Amino acid sequence: MKYSKFISCLALIVIGCLLVACGNTKKEETSAPQTNRSSLPKLKGFTYYGDIPEKPKKVVNFAYSYTGYLLELGIDVSSYSLDLEKNNPAFGDKLKGLPQLTSADTEAIAAQEPDLIIVFSLDDNIQQLKKIAPVLSIEFGASDYLQVMEQFGQLFNKEKDAAEWLKNWDQQVAAAKDQLSQKLPSDTQFTVLDFYDKNIYLYGPAFGRGSELIYQALGYEAPQKVQDDVFKEGWLGVSQEVLGDYITDYALVNVNEDNQQVAASLKESDVWKNIPAVSDGHVIEVDYDLFYFADPLSLERQLDAFVTAVQAKK
Secondary structure, eight states, X not given: OHHHHHHHHHHHHHHHHHHHHHHHHXXXXXXXXXXXXXXXXXXXXEEEESOOOSSOSSEEEOOGGGHHHHHHTTOOBSOBSOHHHHHOGXXXXXXXTOOBOOTTOHHHHHHXXXXXXXXXXXXXXXXXXXXXXXXXXXXXXXXXXXXXXXXXXXXXXXXXXXXXXXXXXXXXXXXXXXXHTTTSOTTOBEEEEEEETTEEEEEOTTXXXXXXXXXXXXXXXXXXXXXXXXXXXXXXXXXXXHHGGGOSSEEEEEEOTTTHHHHHHHHTSHHHHTSHXXXXXXXXXXXXXXXXXXXXXXXXXHHHHHHHHHHHOO
């Protein structure tokens, strides 16, 4: 009898230890980044170096075009690389207080102890970065802005969140098109441009500055000369003298404090004043800092700003 009681007690002790061990394991799994995934999804333009965590806890991101995607999906970043990220009103205070890093700052990056680093595919420092943490490399332009949202959803197990945003975006765009149709015919042509270092630049349908919003989401066309000369490369620098050749109905002009002086100089020129769209008041100025990116957070704010600007026109 004593022997059987001893065996029973021993069994209870063993079971108790196993339960405690299981509980600790579950706790560790919950708190630690999920790595060593059985497989990573094959995504166009995405290249993996190391075990990409499904739920990264600390992300150092140098692929600045995708910051807004990460934030929209609830994946916080621990640094930024461009002032345009920090100054983007669509991001609010989400980047406030974070360090500004470049992919060459390997010591500072290592000090962050990231469990994921994200870079553009042409980054020169991938080999050094992958020694610090798993690296996700993204080829810019390999997928359109909607496909990128789906891809991030698949990679980080956020498919439902991505699908929900895409559904809501379709509804927002449809409502905006209805409002805009009262002011703009569906065949209205737009030219998207900005200024940099005293030069004028035109943009194709997938190069930020509002181009995704205008050409892809809202479906406005560009003048044929813009399609012929700009769309293939994505952008084109032009002189004031020929700018009028690229503008027909409307111009979407990106302006901020950095290029305001160049923009003002153009506006004072006879070349600019003699463009029919300009004399007709068909120039829509937008915030360069807001319109630079084409991520979910930026696009929603851009859509509202664009509709408001169009409705304000006589």
